[in-house]
Amino acid sequence: MGSQEVSTADWQGKHVTVAGLGVSGIPAARALHERGALVTVVNDGDDERARAQAAELEALGITVRLGDGATLPPSTELVVTAPGWQPDKPLFLAAAEAGVDIWGDVELAWRLRGTNGREAAPWLAVTGTNGKTTTVRMLASILEAAGLRTAAVGNIGVSLLDAVLGETEYDVLAVELSSYQLHWAPSLRAHSAAVLNLAPDHLDWHGSMEAYAADKGRVYEGNTVACVYNAADPATEELVREADVEEGCRAIGFTLCAPGPSQLGVVDGILVDRAFVKNRQKQAQELAEVSDVNMPAPHNIANALAAAALARAFGVEPAAVRDGLRNFRPDAHRIEHVADIDGVAYVDDSKATNTHATEASLAAYDSIVWIAGGLAKGATFDELVTGAAKRLRGVVLMGADRALIHEALTRHAPEVPVVDLDRTDTGAMSEAVEHAARLARPGDTVLLAPACASMDMFTNYIKRGEAFADAVRARAEESA
Known part of the structure; x- marks a missing residue:
């Protein structure tokens, strides 16, 4: 198949294995089936939800194999995988041995764009360890302010396949891409792209920091502007x-300092x-005021500059940058102010699931009672604690790997009082907020920025943030 667009005829009778049900797998299976491919979906799980999803696909004539995602079906000519499946799974090793290509949902969307009779919209792509979702949503807001038909898509929760094959005709797409998605997207060529930052994350998946960085760097391949x-x-x-880009493509930096030529700052x-x-x-062109950024924490200003750079690369006028940033509203659980109680601010940054995100969150406040802990995902906390020590009024720890943070605090901030909650049930959050309130003084910020994943105690970071907000609001009612 060609490396760019694929006609419907190319899929007729082609045996395609789709790895994984869910947000990306189901749209991929449907899209390929509609184009005449012979689709088999394989899935590790065999629970009630998977069986219901399988029944819907089987009613269309799609073969579904539950409880066995390890074996490559006979006659497979292409594998399309959900982004989270690890590269060392037996299914992929068998595909590689057989010379079968492996694509992710992003690669499939890239190949299928423009095949529904509409001109393919260019992609402005964003990746990085932290800030991707915020930056992509800022970018979409700026593009909308410029009068462009756009959407924030990709790893942000909206299926890229739905965006490129749906009824809506877009002028440009703001695309969030994870390292997983980029790993499986060899032919992606964006109009312009940004890597916001790089810090150790998902190393259990990628195998090394070098491999993780290399997958992030794929977003620059073939950029045109x-x-x-x-x-x-x-x-x-x-x-x-290191990227192989189109002739004339420029390197554009963003900085929180005064910018040099070819930079925003x-x-x-x-x-x-x-x-x-x-x-x-x-010359320098004024785009917006720092106060136009919601919220104007340092890392959020950096996100705004990256979004502005991509928008400007697409030809957006300065006034639209300003208006888009003013119109933007952050996601829930991302530096979200919950309440002020007795002169203490309570802030929910449950989405800070790694040390890099938490470092940025802690840097936004002067005096903090920090609520942290959960699943460390192989992270270490010495550098994080060293950088934040002077800002910490106290720390409340909970979750499965809280001892790792406690040990780092003992080494680098022994004078900071620590409350260690020896429990991993969801009710621990209310107790954590109570302890944090006792440690806090007027003018302080009680900050939930866990630096860890949530799945030891909560379904996801959203549920964790909601538990924090509920506990804070209950305390506010008691104090009223």
């Missing part, structure tokens, strides 16, 4: 240097552009 990098993170700039509380102006050696 701009590769946007973080001037404060040299690893992102190195990925630009901040001067006296103003977001300015020295990249997309006629004379970038001498």
Whole structure:
């Protein structure tokens, strides 16, 4: 098959195995079946939900095999996988041995765009360890303010296949891409792309930091207009240097400092552009005020600059950048102010599921009672604690791997009082908030920024954040 677009005829009678039911697997199976492919879906799980999903697909004539995602079905000519399936699964090893290509949902969407009779919309892509969702949603808000038909899609929860094959005709797509998705997307070629930052994450999946970075760097391959990098993170700039891009594609940096030529940055509380102006050696274009960013924490300003850079690469005028940032509202559980009680602010950043995100969150406040803990995913906490020690009024720990954080606090912040909750039930959050309230003083911030995944205690980070918010609101009612 060609590396770019694929006609419907190319799928007729082709044996395709789709690995995994769910957000990406079901749309992939449907789309391929509609194009005449002979689709078999394999899935590790065989629970009630999987059986219900299987019944819907089987009613269409799609074969579904539950409880066995390890064996490659006979005659398979292509595997399309859900992004989270690890590369060392027996199914993929068998496919590689047989010379069968493996695509992710992003690769399939990229190949199928433009096959529904509409012109394919260009992609503005965003990846990085942290800030992807916020940046993509900021970007979509800016593009909408410019009058463009757009959507925030990809790892953000909206299926890319639905976006490229649906009824809506888009001018441009703001695409969030995880390292998993990029690993399985060899032919993706974005209009412009950004890597926001790089820090150790998902190393159990990728095998090493080098492999993780290399998969993130795939987002720059074949870019046509701009590769946007973080001037404060040299690893992102190195990925630009290593990328094979189209002739004329530019490296564009973003910085929280005054920008140099070909950069966006901040001067006296103003977001300015020295990249997309006629004379970038001498000129700078005002885009927005720092106060236009919601919330204006340092890492969020960086996200806004990255979004602005991608929008400017697409030709968006400065006024739309300002209006889009003003219109943007952050996701729930991402530095979300819940309440003020007795002079103490309570902030929910449950989405800070790794140390890099938590570092940015802690840097946004001067005096903090920190609620942390959960599943560490192989992370270490010494660097995080060292950087935040002077800001910590106290710490409340809970969750399966809380001891790792406690040990780092003992080594690097022994004077900070720590409450260690020896429980992993969901009710622990209410007790954590009570202990945090006792430690806090007027002017402090009680910050839920766990630096860990949530699945030891909660279904996901959303449920964890909701538990925190419920506990805070209950305390607010008691104090009223």
